[in-house]
Amino acid sequence: MTDRFSFTLDATDGKARTGRIDTPRGTIRTPAFMPVGTAATVKAMLPESVRATGADILLGNTYHLMLRPGAERIARLGGLHRFMNWDRPILTDSGGFQVMSLAGLRKLTEEGVTFASHIDGSKHMLSPETSMEIQRLLGSDIVMCFDECPALPADKQTVAASMRMSMRWAQRSRDAFGDRPGHALFGIMQGGVTRELREESAEALKAIGFDGYAIGGLAVGEGQEAMFGVLDYAPGCLPADKPRYLMGVGKPDDIVGAVQRGVDMMDCVLPSRSGRTGQAWTRRGQLNIKNARHADDPRPLDADCSCPACTGYSRAYLHHVFRAQEMISGMLLTWHNLHYFQELMAGLRAAIAAGMLDDFVADFHAQRAGGDIPPL
Ligand SMILES: [Zn+2]
DSSP: OOSSOEEEEEEEETTEEEEEEEETTEEEEESEEEEBOTTSSOTTOOHHHHHHTTOSOEEEOHHHHHHTTOHHHHHHTTOHHHHHTOOSOEEEOOSHHHHHHHOEEEEEOSSOEEEEOTTTOOEEEEOHHHHHHHHHHHTOSEEEOOOOOOOSSOOHHHHHHHHHHHHHHHHHHHHHHOOOTTOEEEEEEOOTTOHHHHHHHHHHHHHHOOSEEEEOSOSSSSOHHHHHHHHTTGGGGSOTTSOEEETTOOSHHHHHHHHHTTOOEEEESHHHHHHHTTEEEETTEEEETTSGGGTTOOSOSOTTOOSHHHHHOOHHHHHHHHHTTOHHHHHHHHHHHHHHHHHHHHHHHHHHHTTOHHHHHHHHHHHHHHOSOOOO
16 A cells, blocks of 8 residues: 555557556556546445446546535545545546536636536535635545636637636646645646647646646547547647546447547446436447337346346346336446446456457457347
């Protein structure tokens, strides 16, 4: 166990990397997928179940937690790890993205954002300084800079002005964060889909200096082709000896493409959210358990999956409990989806370490191209 935050690269294959982030709360194997625990819970999962799927780190949302139950309350109760019974690393976002997507009556100035809570309309303020303070109260291991992410499509001037303000906010975040051994602060690259803005943003962040670097402003509706277009060069603009985190990604094929392009960390609500809407992700792609074809099917979701949903239950049962709106439906499908995502990450890590990533990716796409098992 270490008392410091550090990143070690073990192997590369093309642009892809595998390694480890060591923190006082445990090791994060990279490339890493982080399940999202929005309101201090990964919905429908016990923390020990999330760990059993192979997750080394969770993501918590500053915006949600500051509004309910409140960061000061969580601090009084011993911090977010104790509060939600997860003793491994936690990354918190800055609140910036969700304030723009969820809050009402926003007012954006150089100082920060004032907004009304989407829960009760109460007035709040988020700035680089308040975001750092809230993330400190939560006890986050990896703290994200407060930034602004303009909705795409936006014209280049708007994206440039927003990015430059985010870089000024990055400096203020760095100053407010101070020196906290064992805790990390990540900068966030912005700049939309314009290469010169992305490069300008990377240079500004490197001049400030961070423990890791995120690529923000992607996976916001621009499409996979545009996202991969940015990822073809953006990770290479960031320091090779620090972790690179792609925020809000994604579907399994997005994850594979991002890892091929040099990304080390990702997060997404997809496996847990789709588990609650009857969507399952397997090596053969996506399937919808509510479809009638599963009603009499005694086979598991995936015969080769070792998760509790696949070892203990048939497609027919999963179909039934989804149709009957039983809570176990969301529990089992979320568990399976998180298990599949973590198994995918483990496969990517092993393939990079063995120098076999191209073969792994070809097999990944071939299995998906075959589609789900045919009906009986
Ligand atoms: Zn499974």
